[in-house]
Amino acid sequence: MARLPVYLRALHVLAERGVATVSSEELAAAAGVNSAKLRKDLSHLGSYGTRGVGYEVEYLVYQISRELGLTQDWAVAIVGIGNLGRALAGYGGFASRGFRMAALLDAEPGIVGEVIAGLTVEHIDDLETVIKDNGISIAVLAVPAAAAQPVCDRVVTSGVTSILNFAPVVLSVPDGVDVRKVDLSIELQILAFHEQRKAGGPSGVEEEYLEAVEGQ
Template sequence: MATGRTHRPATRSRGIPEATVARLPLYLRALTALSERSVPTVSSEELAAAAGVNSAKLRKDFSYLGSYGTRGVGYDVEYLVYQISRELGLTQDWPVVIVGIGNLGAALANYGGFASRGFRVAALIDADPAMAGKPVAGIPVQHTDDLEQIIEDNGVSIGVIATPAGAAQQVCDRLVAAGVTSILNFAPTVLSVPDGVDVRKVDLSIELQILAFHEQRKAGEEATPDGAGPAAVTRRESTDQGPDGDVPAVMPA
């Protein structure tokens, strides 16, 4: 089976917009659930509702894949699962290294969804010598001194950083120098990377702060019976659509 080092997803070369790429995993998740229930076909309206988008946007997204469905029948679920998986590069094996095996790193290592979605945890790496050799999720932790050799031996092109903020940039630099071209960053810091390296940031504290903001506004709205106070204005403004019909949202960098 091919590894991520020699193959890249085709989405960019085919001109699929980044906003569409970001929605493809949502469609795939909804389609996988339908497939598990042995549902053979699905309408654009049903699939859009399951994925949390509008049907017009879904049909436009699928047009970039060359999939238009059949009028009166809908989309073939199994074929769409294959088509989207192929477009996202999930029909091949992507070896991944996780650096930083604290509570979060260990939780990621134990996540059972990687293998079923085209990813294989090739190695767990930590700077603590006391962690070396200890199994986490059945995989022995290796020391950061061996990071470059581990990446070369496993053909790794995707790295996950789950270290403290102060160590993240140094780890990132070493990953990039060793040939990693895609990084998922859980550390609460912004990473600097050269052109050609993709970074996706997941900051749980930011997401919680956004939820706290909305909770505060909802509490203020309840305190204003007629709903005409500043909180109501904020709520209405938050649903204004962007230039392409998207609801503005905070997304990982």
């Protein structure tokens, strides 16, 4: 589930420090969750802990990696090589976790041909070919809002079944295609909401109903 990557990161840190064994209490603290939740999450994978002792770090890393599908190699394409696309292309955390940046695509002639992180940016006209030839099943969309749906349609037609969307639009996709959305503006708006509550609620309005609202 969605917290396994967080546990995995914490475990990697522990492993680097040479820690061989963790209790659910310790790992939960490192991951920022409570220990009962962590144990329940891990129990879904199987019974990989030892009662009275804890979990063996290396073994748990392997089990979680396998569960998440990180023991295989995923070819990823990034479409849209603006600042955000570049940030993603250059982010080291991907390669070390089973992800391989296999293609960068952009529509801008000034950007096509540029070499970023060892990859040459290709023209978006070649999108279909590039995706099929590289066996890409995951696409990252870092394109302008107006381009997002058309590009989405094209990558889906080419065989992509998982999309990470940074454009501020709700994409529509066929069944069987997963979309995750990261919207930087929405994150800020949620912070502003909390910030405002700290400052005393919306100006000039009763605050009662505010109690009913919000979690994370």
